[in-house]
Amino acid sequence: MxxxxxxxxxxxxxxxxxxxxxxxxxxxxxxxxxxxxxxxxxxxxxxxxxxxxxxxxxxxxxxxxxxxxxxxxxxxxxxxxxxxxxxxxxxxxxxxxxxxxxxxxxxxxxxxxxxxxxxxxxxxxxxxxxxxxxxxxxxxxxxxxxxxxxxxxxxxxxxxxxxxxxxxxxxxxxxxxxxxxxxxxxxxNKAEGWLLKATLLRRLERLDDAQAAIETAVRLAPLEGLIGLEAGVIAVLSGREDAARQSWQSVIDTQPDSLAAQTAKNYLAQIEPAAEEQATP
Known part of the structure; x- marks a missing residue:
């Protein structure tokens, strides 16, 4: 990274x-x-x-x-x-x-x-x-x-x-x-509180706790762009780049014209492509 x-x-x-x-x-x-x-x-x-x-x-x-x-x-x-x-x-x-x-x-x-x-x-x-x-x-x-x-x-x-x-x-x-x-x-059952908790825990470098909180937020609001962005951030900082790609790509796929999708594209541009993408001519 x-x-x-x-x-x-x-x-x-x-x-x-x-x-x-x-x-x-x-x-x-x-x-x-x-x-x-x-x-x-x-x-x-x-x-x-x-x-x-x-x-x-x-x-x-x-x-x-x-x-x-x-x-x-x-x-x-x-x-x-x-x-x-x-x-x-x-x-x-x-x-x-x-x-x-x-x-x-x-x-x-x-x-x-x-x-x-x-x-x-x-x-x-x-x-x-x-x-x-x-x-x-x-x-x-x-x-x-x-x-x-x-x-x-x-x-x-x-x-x-x-x-x-x-x-x-x-x-x-x-x-x-x-x-x-x-x-x-x-x-x-309100996703916002879980998203904010995940974000704060991630900034405190408590990544395992952040992951648990963001998983709850994803379950409650799977199509929310900010939640998808944060899930990817936590994943990439935890060394799970494939999971991060999936989270950010899902934001792009479900909300292609949103600000969240543009942010997801920026994030994806900063990490190495997946192995299968590197092997494609």
Missing amino acids: SILLALLLQVGPNPVSPPPGAEEEILNRPPREDAIAPPSNPTSAWLQDCLDQLDEDPARAHSKAQIRRSETAGAERVVANHCLGLAATELGLWQDAQTAFVGARDETPPEELRTRARFGTMAGNAALAGGDPQEAVALLTVAQTDARAAASATLEALAATDAARALVAMDRTDEALAALDTANRLEP
């Missing part, structure tokens, strides 16, 4: 946030259809209208939500902060997004713990995307507490996974692994 390959492999799937698509992760937490009020309520109608503007004109949605927030209270102010945070996310205004999501969380009634956990997780993601992992961990820890009190394993696992990203960013790898173990215990 070349030195170039060794360097290249270290920039594979990364457990540190913000990951590719961080904006989409935040935009989908909570789902846009999760309205604070019933669909017939004017507050809910305003929120839907604001959300509809996000893709077309996020700057306008941002201004609209700021005005609404300054003029309202209670549930109306919560939904204004909700849309403001999403619009700020679209615009890459991470501090604005964090402030808005924290505001939405704090003004949500204390008994609505599930909603508070969602907004807290979104705030933590915004903090991490904005380069403040320490604040992200603080926000995500509160979100986990709210999710646990709401008996929502899904939300608690989500917050724990994101906290792991923040902990890795601060080089607190033991705590990050513990957070991923919590997420995987709560949501054992």
Whole structure:
């Protein structure tokens, strides 16, 4: 294996946030259809209208939500902060997004713990995307507490996974692994947590443990490109180049036009061809 390959492999799937698509992760937490009020309520109608503007004109949605927030209270102010945070996310205004999501969380009634956990997780993601992992961990820890009190394993696992990203960013790898173990215990059938655990273990040079984790991820999501890439990385660093070729080629075969496929092609170009390929004129 070349030195170039060794360097290249270290920039594979990364457990540190913000990951590719961080904006989409935040935009989908909570789902846009999760309205604070019933669909017939004017507050809910305003929120839907604001959300509809996000893709077309996020700057306008941002201004609209700021005005609404300054003029309202209670549930109306919560939904204004909700849309403001999403619009700020679209615009890459991470501090604005964090402030808005924290505001939405704090003004949500204390008994609505599930909603508070969602907004807290979104705030933590915004903090991490904005380069403040320490604040992200603080926000995500509160979100986990709210999710646990709401008996929502899904939300608690989500917050724990994101906290792991923040902990890795601060080089607190033991705590990050513990957070991923919590997420995987709560949501054992979600491939993301196993992928992140495999990636972190691989970077810690615990290749046997990384292999076990990536095998679980592959079983859960066999067609996921990032999982195929990581499986190949672990294989090649373990001296199993044939297995690495198979993993990377599978990514190319199943997702030929994806970014993951292009990365797989780059990886394949850095290792020697298989013996049968060398023997072919």
